[in-house]
Amino acid sequence: MRNIGVKVSYDGSGFNGFQSQPYGRTVQHEIEKAIRHLTGEEIVIIGSGRTDAGVHAMGQVFNFHTASTIPTERWAIALNTRLSKDIVILEAWDVPLEFHSRRSAKxxxxxxxxxxxxxxxxxxxxxxxxxxxxxxxxxxxxxxxxxxxxxxxxxxxxxxxxxxxxxxxxxxxxxxxxxxxxxxxxxxxxxxxxxxxxxxxxxxxxxxxxxxxxxxxxxxxxxxxxxxxxxxxxxxxxxxxVEYGGWSAPEPLDDHESDFRDEDEE
Amino acid sequence: MRNIGVKVSYDGSGFNGFQSQPYGRTVQHEIEKAIRHLTGEEIVIIGSGRTDAGVHAMGQVFNFHTASTIPTERWAIALNTRLSKDIVILEAWDVPLEFHSRRSAKxxxxxxxxxxxxxxxxxxxxxxxxxxxxxxxxxxxxxxxxxxxxxxxxxxxxxxxxxxxxxxxxxxxxxxxxxxxxxxxxxxxxxxxxxxxxxxxxxxxxxxxxxxxxxxxxxxxxxxxxxxxxxxxxxxxxxxxVEYGGWSAPEPLDDHESDFRDEDEE
Known part of the structure; x- marks a missing residue:
């Protein structure tokens, strides 16, 4: 099992926010669908935080655990070819298994x-x-x-x-x-x-x-x-x-304690 | 009768070009519709040239003749409130009756x-x-x-x-x-x-x-x-x-002679 960290940009105009929810198109759902098409895995990605409907991102970060052996440098291009025009993956890295894009953020x-x-x-x-x-x-x-x-x-x-x-x-x-x-x-x-x-x-x-x-x-x-x-x-x-100070092990943010609703800006 | 010159910007992504044609949404058609809603007149606007499907404009120019007495400084705001988000009128001027946005362009x-x-x-x-x-x-x-x-x-x-x-x-x-x-x-x-x-x-x-x-x-x-x-x-x-050298009377462009197809860039 590997843990992949990914930097993604999106034009939020056409999304009902980052995080998956019952109604509307979300960035998370589109990315999870692209990963499923690529690896066959049903994966839930972990975003560094939510962004609300209409909010954009130049450098949102998420991570996910995968059994896939796709080389690190291939992830960005492989996902971009499976994503719509309003989402662009910018980079992907192998990160330590304990890396958590929200809790590890500095x-x-x-x-x-x-x-x-x-x-x-x-x-x-x-x-x-x-x-x-x-x-x-x-x-x-x-x-x-x-x-x-x-x-x-x-x-x-x-x-x-x-x-x-x-x-x-x-x-x-x-x-x-x-x-x-x-x-x-x-x-x-x-x-x-x-x-x-x-x-x-x-x-x-x-x-x-x-x-x-x-x-x-x-x-x-x-x-x-x-x-x-x-x-x-x-x-x-x-x-x-979103900065991580060298992708080191998590040192909690002020808002790390609540998993229930670790929301980010609209 | 007055002649109004207008500078307009548009995001060409959602248009089948500037000039009206039988199929697809065009900038010209949207603007003529907005003028009709505003003044009740069935007007044909004269663009400085065509732009093809997908081409954008920061400063396209058109003109039209109208019997309306709307003050010059009100045209831009009055039209913008009647236009969709991908067209923005930037300025409107009273121009001489003989001004022709294509033939007068320098x-x-x-x-x-x-x-x-x-x-x-x-x-x-x-x-x-x-x-x-x-x-x-x-x-x-x-x-x-x-x-x-x-x-x-x-x-x-x-x-x-x-x-x-x-x-x-x-x-x-x-x-x-x-x-x-x-x-x-x-x-x-x-x-x-x-x-x-x-x-x-x-x-x-x-x-x-x-x-x-x-x-x-x-x-x-x-x-x-x-x-x-x-x-x-x-x-x-x-x-x-598009520049006119002080909106003076027409001094022809090289391509002024053909009214049939005075096309501009795609």
């Missing part, structure tokens, strides 16, 4: 992208939230800085979170401005359900002048979802990368 | 984009031709330079061209390399049917070492489509811009 990075043009860029439309009116980006940057560090993110989490606690660490968070677009990059040891989207929705209120930058910290301290802004739309969110 | 710029990554960038997949194996880009640049100037482009045109002659002027042509992608930009006074795609298909042979750069000139002089390489796939091609 850092995750998400990007939330906003189209600032008067009319949307038609080519980026599925990947950016269109916000044509003026935003105070300096204020948004100042507000975002309040969230860096180890905090209880109850205020910035969906009320549907089932986690025993909401303490997470944000290592880095910043905005990048490019022609016609604003990107927020955020890296942490784990993210709660809708966390990046609620942060972005609240920062949009800051950018619109409805909140002050310091309100981001006040809302954090208040530990109530009702204090924060709306959940920003799913299609602006992309899981950029 | 310069057109196309881009052909190639994804050089080992596995395709899933987000750019509809807009770039995936070519993961090695290309000699310096040789392609050298080959492209043979085409700049005023030439008979019979060799680099579909045999289905119905034009009386194939003389066109290329003002500028160059490659731009970005991370994981190669773009060819080409600007001329007019383009024949499949011209950019045949040029790109032939340059790919140069990049693969099947032809030498100087063969691009030899093929040009041979004036036969059979000498050139294949027609590159449609989805890598984007109409970037």
């Amino acid at each position: 850092r995750k990075t998400y990007r939330y992208s906003i189209d600032l043009n008067k009319f949307p860029d038609v080519f980026m439309r599925p990947y950016r939230f269109h916000h044509p009116t003026k935003l105070n980006i300096a204020a948004m940057e100042e507000g975002l800085a309040y969230l860096v560090g180890r905090h209880d993110f109850t205020s910035y989490t969906s009320i549907h979170s089932t986690k025993p606690h909401h303490i997470r660490t944000i290592y880095e968070a910043s905005f990048q401005l490019e022609e016609g677009a604003l990107h927020m990059y955020i890296t942490g040891n784990g993210f709660l359900y809708n966390m990046v989207r609620v942060i972005m929705g609240t920062l949009l209120w800051v950018g619109q002048g409805k909140l002050k930058p310091a309100d981001m910290g006040r809302i954090l301290e208040g530990k109530s979802r009702s204090l924060a802004g709306p959940t920003a739309m799913a299609h602006g969110l992309t899981l950029v990368d | 310069r057109k710029t196309y881009r052909y984009s190639i994804d050089l990554n080992k596995f395709p960038d899933v987000f750019m997949r509809p807009y770039r031709f995936h070519h993961p194996t090695k290309l000699n880009i310096a040789a392609m640049e050298e080959g492209l330079a043979y085409l700049v100037g005023r030439h008979d482009f019979t060799s680099y045109t579909s045999i289905h061209s119905t034009k009386p002659h194939h003389i066109r002027t290329i003002y500028e042509a160059s490659f731009q390399l970005e991370e994981g992608a190669l773009h060819m930009y080409i600007t001329g006074n007019g383009f024949l049917y499949n011209m950019v795609r045949v040029i790109m298909g032939t340059l790919l042979w140069v990049g693969q070492g099947k032809l030498k750069p100087a063969d691009m000139g030899r093929i040009l002089e041979g004036k036969s489509r059979s000498l050139a390489g294949p027609t590159a796939m449609a989805h890598g091609l984007t109409l970037v811009d």
